[in-house]
Amino acid sequence: MAHRLLRDAEADGWERSDFPIICESCLGDNPYVRMTRALYDKECKICQRPFTVFRWRPGRDARYKKTEICQTCCKLKNVCQVCLLDLEYGLPVQVRDTALSINSNDTIPKSDVNREYFAEEHDRRARAGLDYESSYGKVQSNDTILKLQRTTPYYKRNRAHVCSFYIRGECTRGAECPYRHEMPVTGELSQQNIKDRYYGVNDPVALKLLNKAGEMPSLEPPEDESIKTLYVGGLDARVTEQDLRDHFYAHGEIESVRMVLQRACAFVTYTTREGAEKAAEELSNKLVIKGLRLKLMWGRPQAPKPESEGSEAAARQVAHSGMLPRAVISQQQQQQQGQMGMQYYNAPIPPPPQQERAYYPSMDPQRMGALVHTQEGSSSGGQGESKPGSSYPTMPPPPPPPHGQYYPQYYPPPYGYMPPPPAYQQQYQPPHQSAGPPQQYQHPMPVGPSASSSSGPGGASGSGQAPSTSSGAGPGPEPSAPEGSSQQ
């Protein structure tokens, strides 16, 4: 192999290294990775100095990746040389800096000779072994950043780039084309600039993440004054009852701590309601025990009967062994009026079909999507219901009368579509945001048999609105229940 003899590399300040500083995602899943090393092959994208470029393929379905910035630049910000995301958390520089309140931007010059000088000085010091101060080692991880961080490597970013010929419809390579034949995802996120990302300024991905972090809801006290129990999720074998007591005793006297290991959760009951509220307020997004970030929500007493239709959701609910994350249900209830004692439904009890039909004999059971007590049935019943909706003018338009029947049903659909407990927090958003649009196009609730004619219309209005929000909770479920909202 020809050796390019340069003048003493050290004198020039050009960087040599033996192995790249990269994150797990960029390195790939293959333990047998072959890497080429090319000294002074390219210039660093940030400081424009020549550096050692490593090139490898991070896995079978990956493109070849190479180091983009030099090690000096990467150490200054503690980021991966390829993807420029933080080495520990996998987050963009801007996110990490705001979350940890680090501001190193002032120290790093950005222009011309200043930058080169700074980089070389830094390099020289590092090579000489002088311990320069790095803020990254000393920072304590806080809750926000733990919430935002990436825990598993994300290999999707190693995929091949999108074939630009395919976008124009001109790719003649066909099957052997190594690029992806997909349409590109456009949008604000695709205008990224490596310098912006490195310095942590004006980075669209970071802004999006920060917005999401800012909106993560805080815990609201439940309406039911008698609840003094907090649900703690995300438990692990490492967290003991004593740990929980230690964390919770400060806010009030603990009546009991019940741990349910098979569900990775625990229920902490206070003797006083104020204690529980105080604990919720203080710990809501900050509960970190032994480095494990735990989710805190209000508990609630649970009606024990699981429902077959919403079995998924119901099973999950039942599995909370007595308490349910109240927050989700409280949201629905906030929009519902006249809930009247339905509050303790966590698993709605479906009224027996025969009874319902008896209440409204004029209801045509032969309608399309006749009331079958399944989600599908309700949905299709919902879809096909516009006509019957109009044909029963006696029914109060906004809430369909079979409210009583559907009330239980729309619990399961939203829950059925909910992701597993740790994701409950996200459910706060969808109910608020997506409640509106998806519901508008729903057909009016089918005027099917209702559980109770009297409570139907009365409760209908309440539940008519509830479905819209609660169904909004599920990502796009279309149970028949939400249709009622369109009539609002």
Added chain:
Amino acid sequence: MPKVKTSRVRYPEGWELIEPTLRELQAKMREAENDPHDGKRKCEALWPIFKIEHQKSRYIFDLYHRRKEISKELYEFCLDQRYADKNLIAKWKKPGYERLCCLRCIQPRDHNFGTTCACRVPKHLREEKVIECVHCGCRGCASGD
């Protein structure tokens, strides 16, 4: 100027039989050389050259070694006159290289990590099934497939 002795080509017997095909292939090669490069990748523009070269050599190799229809003299003549590539034919005589596409694909110095081209890998051992090697556009020249 002193008289320059140019050696005239003396065609051996049997030449008339193979001449038309060889001329045709030569014309094809010239056409490939003069092809415009529009719409093709940089490496792709060279692929027809390698292909025709392989074809020519294959023709002569087959005639002599497989079908035995021409004499040794004629064969050697063709090799001397560069109607076929003798280095490529030399590889074809070796086990495992009977279908070799071109000489670049087996040159480890031309490849990262000192390997050979992907077209030399048998299809059942490969992950991507359809490839066109970057040197000669070969889709697979392992002897097995």
